[in-house]
Amino acid sequence: MTSLSLKVRPMKTLDLDTPPRRFHVVDRVFIWESHHKLPKTRLTEHYKLTISKNFVKMPFFLNDRSSKVGVIGVPIHMGQPRPGTEHGPEAMREGGLISKLEGLGLDVEDQGDLFLEKHDEDIHDHPAKNVKNVGSASSQIADSVYNTIKSGRTCLALGGDHSMAIGSIYGHSLAEPDHVVIWVDAHADINTPLTSSSGNMHGMPLSFLVKEVQPYLPDIPHFDNIKPCLSAKNIAYIGLRDVDPGERYIIEKLGIHSFSMTEVDKFGIKDCVEKALHAVDPEGNKPIHLSFDIDALDPSLAPSTGTPVPGGLSIREGNYIAEELAATGRLTCVDLAEVNPKLGNDRDNETTVRSAITIIQHCFGNRRQGVYPKDYKFPIPEKVVLPMPS
Ligand SMILES: NC(=[NH2+])NCCC[C@H](N)C(=O)O
Structure with missing residues (x-):
């Protein structure tokens, strides 16, 4: 050797x-x-x-888990009112996601879409809409994410609206109880059913998961399988620019680390990512869950999404976040949420899917400087000219 x-x-x-x-x-x-x-x-x-202070590793060469990916399609749409997010996974696959990941030299296991239970009779007198459907989907998602991570793969969960994160973050916590969350989004998604003015559960997932918020939640039927698994200090937001009053109140009172677009403008994306990683895990050794809502990107880059907000991240900033998280070697689960191919025209769809795939590629080891897979064989001519022995 x-x-x-x-x-x-x-x-x-x-x-x-x-x-x-x-x-x-x-x-x-x-x-x-x-x-x-x-x-x-x-x-x-x-x-x-x-x-490196932050225990930085290149996943391709050093980390077995990062080079094995388990893909789960999460076709959920009941967390918000616009039909179409259930086709998000399909749109990303049709955009060539799987072969692009394989092209990076990864061992990809595509588990297909989850067959989510559908309940025609949901509960109508609850401030959160579709609790029964979202509740049962959440436990299915949690099971599947848990199994994928336990099998030694990094989990890639393709949404689906962002209520998917209830199940994926909880499932991740069952496999890795010590995990931390980087939430990249235009929205804080930490409304309680009582602070939400829309009642849409894609605006609430974090309130179900954060321990400190639990005393402020009303009873939520059909969520018995989901337990709060995050401390406020283990979450950092990047990209916020549309935060409801109740959400801002929670963020402030609980001291949740937040790098809104104002901080991105002021300090630049490099500082924000560095500070976010340090804030959630100063020692730099915990598993990371990245929950990436495609609406974190500027609507010009992701028009096919239900709640676009102008003034978002550039694709360079999005890719930078993904590259830096991948480089920690501790990225264990990624959600890519809110791609809705039923919104906008074909061109909008293409743009959105292309952005989503680019972000995912950078989460799984692609780097703009160029990369080659672990088993890459550098071609050398058969006949090597040997120097004359002196
Ligand atoms: N994941 C999302 N796109 N969330 C949008 C949430 C919008 C608003 N804050 C709400 O609670 O209804």
Whole structure:
């Protein structure tokens, strides 16, 4: 077995088989080396490494879980009134999502869409709409996310409206009780049924999950299988720009970390992501759940969504968030919510799906600097010209 020569800044060289886990691989290059003592030239892989405080790892080379993905389609629409989010998973698959993930060298298991139970008779006198349907869907989603993560794969849950996150975050917590959440969205989605003016459950998922909010919730039937599993301090928002009064009150009172578009404008996306990651997990070793609502992006990039809000993230900012989270090597579950192919024209649909797929690709190891899969074979000519032994 050939060992790799690792150049560690400033001038040290280590001989190791694989890069140590506490280093961040910033680049990987092939270098032809002639060795005076060796009879032939050899091709050596060099890793340029920097020591990382945040336990940063490149998933392709270092993390088994990140290179195995379990995809679950979550065709839920009952969390909001516009039909069409149930076709979100299908639209992303038709956009080539699975083959694009495989193209990154990932082992992808597409589990298809969940067959969500449908209850024609829902409850009508509750301030939250469709509690029965959303409640039973949430436990199905939780089971499926739990099983996927337990099987050693990173879970990719394709929505579906954002009420899907009740089940996916809870299911994730059953597999990894210590997990933290980065919520990328135009909306805070932490209304209680009593603060919500719409009654739509896609605006409420976090209120069901955050322990500190529980005393302020009315009884919610059909949610017995879902337990609050998050502390307020383990959540950070990025991209907010449409927050209801009750939501702002909760965020302020509970001290939930929030990097709204104002902070993105003021500090730049790099600082916001860094601060968000540090805020939810200062030690930098907990599993991460990314809940990405496509409406976090500017409507020009994601027009086919139910509640677009102008002034959103650029695709560069979205990709940056995804790249940085992937680089932690701790991204264990990703939701991609609120793609609604029934809204807008074909062009709007295409734009939205393309944006969603780009974000997902960057969550799973694509980097704008370019990447190659773990098993990539660098082509070398059969006949190598050997230096003359001196
Ligand atoms: N996931 C979403 N798109 N949420 C939009 C929520 C809008 C509004 N805050 C509501 O509660 O109705």
